[in-house]
Structures are given as structure tokens and as C-alpha cells.
Amino acid sequence: MASQLNQDEVLQYTSIIDHILKTSDLDTVSRKKVRKGLEQQLGKDLSAQKDAIKVLIEERFDAIADTLPSPPPQSNGNDSGPDGTNGVKHETDSKDSAVVDAELEDEVSQEIKVSTVPSKKRSSSMVEDEDARLARELQAQENQLARGRQTRGGHGTPKAKPKAKPKKKSSTKVKAGDDSDVDTEDSNAPKKRKAGGGFQKEFNLSFALADLVGAERMSRPQVVKKLWEHIKANDLQEPTDKRQIRCDDLMSAVFRQSSVNMFQMNKLIGNHLYPIEE
DNA sequence: AACGCAATTGTATGGAAGCT
């Protein structure tokens, strides 16, 4: 098969392909789509020249991608570290929510561009692009690590809370404990994920937090548990609203606030958990 | 009295979509 393209065809197809690519989203467009568009424009079936056209499309893709403004330097990229632990709030507070939203969106879209190495869309020929992407990804990760305090995904996860999911764990969850026991024999069931997921993952604790809970390494739930032990032992709950926790010296060192909301506490804990590197 | 929900994050899994 694979009849080649003659000079005229190359010129003709190139201009059409260029047009299609320029009017499409390069992140989502596929060879197939371009070929279909080309067939549509020409009004004929090009399956006989599929291979040649495929090569041509990839060439044009590269060429056009090169002419586009290079991917946002992302200078800071992640740095917008929103919850920069303490004091950070003012940063978002001072901005219009609209502005913040826009920035957020921008950030997300950038991140998506970087991370979604659309291998299935771009296919094999874009290896160089892929390398560049990987390099940027690594760079971004390094930046994050360098910044030290990360809530580890705390702020970054673009899809972290896109939609308030209809979490209805409730009943199943309540009995999860004994469920898992029974699980062993009753394995014909959809086989839940074996315990040992994210909740069991241990983290290195910051000095302040380690001081507070009395251990240098713990999983998140364990930290929460210890914190509550500490809170109750010292009677740190606000009598009027028990969800409010008054911070004593040890806790102030961690949360840098005089009082903290129960849920906020969980959030802030993330700032003091660091991945354990082998 | 019992259950649902709120917040946090990492992992597993099922489904969907695209490509060959």
C-alpha cells in the first residue's frame, strides 16, 4: 500500500494540514482527526496514502508546535504556594476572588499541559517533545522539594477537589474494620483495595510536630490521633465550640495560631509531613 | 441513638477513550 505523495500533493496537503493544526488545540488534536479533516477538505478517501500522510502530519505538527510561543516558563510555577503555612492567607485575601480564580485556572491548565503527556494522541514521533516535558516535570518537582514545606500535594493537586464528591462511605466505612477480616475468605467480592493505602503511609514529621506527638515518623491518622490525645489531655477544646482547638505552646509551634479549627488542623498537619525517602 | 458530613492525601480500581 502506502503510495507516496507527489510534490503537488505534499504542497496541497501541507497547507490544509497547517490550517487544521492552527485552528485546533495541539494538545488534543490527533493524527486521525487531522487526516479526517484533510479528507473532508479534499473530498476524497486518503486511506491509500495513510502512511505518507501520517508522516506529513507529524512533520507539520512539529513545525507548528515550534512556531508557537514556548510553553510558559512557569517561572514560579508551583511557587504560588497558597497555604504557605503561616501567614499566607493574606496573599489570597488581598486578591479578588476572580483574579484568584483566573490564576488558579491558568495554573491548572498549565499543569495539565505539562503533565498530560498525551502519548496516545501524539504517538511515537514526538519523543523529543516528551523529553522536554519530562524535563520540565522533573524541574517542577525539584522546585517543590526545594521549597521544603510543601503540603505534599496539598496545594497543587488540580483535581484534588474539583467537585465535592458525593462521598457516601458511611456505612461501609463504619464497618470497614471487621469487613477486612472477613474479606480474606470472601474474596469473590469485588475485592476491595487492600489496606495499606495512603493512610498507612508514614511520613517524617517536622521538628515541631515531632515534639508535639513524640515521634519522628508517623502516618497521618496516627498524627491526628496523637494530636487529639494531646488536646484532651490538656483540655484544649473551646467549651463553647468544641471544634475549635486552643493552641498551647507546643501546638502553636506547629500551627502558628492561637486557636485552630478541627478540620483546619488536619489540613495544617500536611505542612509538617515530609515524604520518607529511602 | 445512629448515621452523615466536614477536612486531609495516597492508592487501587473500573470505565472510557484513543490508537494500531
Add this chain to the structure above:
DNA sequence: AGCTTCCATACAATTGCGTT
């Protein structure tokens, strides 16, 4: 049609308040 890849979602522990 089969394979690959990506995305969305459930779930794990913890507590206290609110609702039914």
C-alpha cells in the same frame, strides 16, 4: 478487536456537630 493510557472515584482513620 485488542491493547494502552488516562481519568474519576471510592476508600482508608480521626473527631464532633447536626440531622433524622
